[in-house]
Amino acid sequence: MLFDGAVKAGAISSSAPDAKGLEIRGKIENVMIKMGKKAQEHQFGELGTGTERLNKIMAEASKCIKCYGCIENCPICYCVECSTKKPHLVRPGIIPPDFMFQMIRFAHIADSCINCGQCSELCPMDIPNSLYMHSQQVELEKMFGHKPGYDMTMPVLSYAEEMDERERLHATGSDMIYDNVFKE
Numbered sequence: 001m002l003f004d005g006a007v008k009a010g011a012i013s014s015s016a017p018d019a020k021g022l023e024i025r026g027k028i029e030n031v032m033i034k035m036g037k038k039a040q041e042h043q044f045g046e047l048g049t050g051t052e053r054l055n056k057i058m059a060e061a062s063k064c065i066k067c068y069g070c071i072e073n074c075p076i077c078y079c080v081e082c083s084t085k086k087p088h089l090v091r092p093g094i095i096p097p098d099f100m101f102q103m104i105r106f107a108h109i110a111d112s113c114i115n116c117g118q119c120s121e122l123c124p125m126d127i128p129n130s131l132y133m134h135s136q137q138v139e140l141e142k143m144f145g146h147k148p149g150y151d152m153t154m155p156v157l158s159y160a161e162e163m164d165e166r167e168r169l170h171a172t173g174s175d176m177i178y179d180n181v182f183k184e
């Protein structure tokens with residue numbers, strides 16, 4: 001590893017962390033986690049549930065100009081042939097795109113979204129894509145126990161969606177988000 005190499009080369013040195021510093025850091029982290037959970041509850045609460053939530057997402061999605069920013073910048077998207085570009089699934093040349101455009105993203109990665117925020121941050125229409133995806137991920141994690149970013153096993157949607165693309169990832173190892181992402 002880079003760090004071990006730098007220590008070995010004498011470029012840097014390391015020592016045990018200061019106990020008091022660790023304690024303070026632990027307290028700060030706890031406060032931040034509590035604040036994050038509170039903000040999450042508030043944001044999910046505003047989304048509503050069931051049909052109400054779906055209607056809100058569809059209304060926001062109707063602003064989409066199909067720039068592909070959310071897809072191209074998502075670290076989880078894995079298909080070489082993006083299904084959102086297949087004319088039998090999403091009609092070409094229509095803005096806003098059919099809601100199927102968003103549904104394809106949900107169906108492929110709702111269980112593996114790491115909530116990095118890129119799809120919201122980079123959306124020119126300010127659609128809170130990451131909130132929508134993350135709200136689904138939280139529910140799927142409760143159902144299936146897959147923890148994105150921690151769990152190196154395949155998420156449940158990988159057994160139902162884009163089998164060919166997943167098999168390609170396994171066969172080639174390229175872009176393998178679950179096996180390679182943390183490798184050197």
Ligand code: SF4
Nearest residue numbers: 074113116117119130
């Ligand atoms: S928040 Fe989730 S869906 Fe959005 S870019 Fe990050 S990993 Fe992809």
Ligand code: SF4
Nearest residue numbers: 064065067068070123
């Ligand atoms: S980044 Fe926003 S506008 Fe662009 S395709 Fe995604 S949702 Fe649509």
